Amino acid sequence: MLFQVGGQGTRPTFFEMAAAQQLPASLRAALTYSIGVFALRRPLLHRVLDYEDEFFALLMLVLESHSLRTTDASFAESLYGLRRRAVNIRAKKDDVGSNSDNATNHSGLEKRQKVLSVVFLVVLPYLKSKLHSMYNKEREARLQASLWGDESEGFDVSRSFVEEDSQVSTGTLDTNASIRIRVRKRLQKIVGFCYPWLHASSEGLSFAYQLLYLLDATGYYSLALHALGIHVCRATGQELMDTSSRISKIRSRERERLRGPQWLKTLQGALLSCTYTMLDYAQTGLIAAVFFFKMMEWWYQSAEERMSAPTVYPPPPPPPPPKVAKEGIPLPTDRTICPLCSQKRANPSVVTVSGFVFCYACIFKYTTQYKRCPITLMPATVDQIRRLFHDV
Numbered sequence: 001m002l003f004q005v006g007g008q009g010t011r012p013t014f015f016e017m018a019a020a021q022q023l024p025a026s027l028r029a030a031l032t033y034s035i036g037v038f039a040l041r042r043p044l045l046h047r048v049l050d051y052e053d054e055f056f057a058l059l060m061l062v063l064e065s066h067s068l069r070t071t072d073a074s075f076a077e078s079l080y081g082l083r084r085r086a087v088n089i090r091a092k093k094d095d096v097g098s099n100s101d102n103a104t105n106h107s108g109l110e111k112r113q114k115v116l117s118v119v120f121l122v123v124l125p126y127l128k129s130k131l132h133s134m135y136n137k138e139r140e141a142r143l144q145a146s147l148w149g150d151e152s153e154g155f156d157v158s159r160s161f162v163e164e165d166s167q168v169s170t171g172t173l174d175t176n177a178s179i180r181i182r183v184r185k186r187l188q189k190i191v192g193f194c195y196p197w198l199h200a201s202s203e204g205l206s207f208a209y210q211l212l213y214l215l216d217a218t219g220y221y222s223l224a225l226h227a228l229g230i231h232v233c234r235a236t237g238q239e240l241m242d243t244s245s246r247i248s249k250i251r252s253r254e255r256e257r258l259r260g261p262q263w264l265k266t267l268q269g270a271l272l273s274c275t276y277t278m279l280d281y282a283q284t285g286l287i288a289a290v291f292f293f294k295m296m297e298w299w300y301q302s303a304e305e306r307m308s309a310p311t312v313y314p315p316p317p318p319p320p321p322p323k324v325a326k327e328g329i330p331l332p333t334d335r336t337i338c339p340l341c342s343q344k345r346a347n348p349s350v351v352t353v354s355g356f357v358f359c360y361a362c363i364f365k366y367t368t369q370y371k372r373c374p375i376t377l378m379p380a381t382v383d384q385i386r387r388l389f390h391d392v
Helices: 014-039 043-050 052-071 075-079 111-147 156-171 176-213 224-230 237-256 262-282 282-308 360-372
Strands: 080-094 099-107 228-234 348-351 357-358 385-387
Touching: 014 043, 014 052, 014 075, 014 176, 014 228, 043 052, 052 075, 052 111, 052 237, 075 080, 080 111, 111 176, 176 224, 224 228, 237 262, 282 360, 348 360, 360 385
Parallel strands: none
Antiparallel strands: 080 099, 080 228, 348 357, 348 385
16 A cells, blocks of 8 residues: 655655544544444443543554554554654765765664654544543533523633632532542633643644645654654565564564463463454454445435435325305306306406306306305305416
8 A cells, every 4th residue: 555646755745644644533433433333232332432532542552552563653654655764864074175964864763762652643642632522521611601691601710710719618518529629620721721722733833844744845744753853754665575574573572482381371372363463454454444334324324314305295186176056056068158147258267265267257246245156155255266367
């Protein structure tokens, strides 16, 4: 999966880096959706959704640690055939003059850089997610207070501290509980006040680095890579071939470190083999799960739309004509003849209660006098007479 479209050398394109950065968010959305679907039949899985941040952080901790350990790349970067390389800048002096120029040399990642990479890839996104949820709760509380007419709630930290102190001091809770509530509410107020600025600063720096990377003004795609002194490069063919042998050596050393009786070594070896198998197929399995559940989402969404779409029924048949009363005026055989004057209709008009057509002058005079239809004897008034402008 080495996408070299528009790329030159070992430097990845902007689209490769953007795709690698957005993959964890897409993976989280797909896992959350799949667990939510399964939770409809297994309510026990709702507990996993209650701790969604912790569950996904633990999963990414395992995947990122294993990927950085074996391939010197994050989980998403290894999927796109990318590798992380430490940047060593050294100065070279010419033999003739005193001019010097800087040369950039790439080398493998140090253990410190791998640990810090896990921190930037897993720990900081987890903390950001928790801060975002706390901010949303504080925002909802502020909105609810404003809807109920309490305008004193807000993100004014200094004023909120005084208000919370007065409320807690007059309560009936014990000292420890009141301190915990006060600290928690103060923390929520601080997060509600500071998080928008932190989020805006983070997004602004991220946008600036991505724009500079797109314009070839820097080799760092993000602030985290710049702080760690790491460049992301395309893996060469030889590096991709050496990855499997490198993983085999690491696993062989881990098996040699097993200690204890033979049965314990066998059990530990079986557990290691299962773990290795899960890690080997984690990338393929998770990406396949993303596409599978996205396809299922599209399938069920299309089915729901078809089921919820309004059904277009054919128009109902017209009602049968009203019955002619025995004491009423008989209908003429010619449909263009007025039943009242037995002449060709002039200014044809219909009585809405029965639907029969007469001359306007004839039906107006008859209805005014008898208050009924002359054929069906159904009650009618002059307000129920309608002119027809197309004589059928």
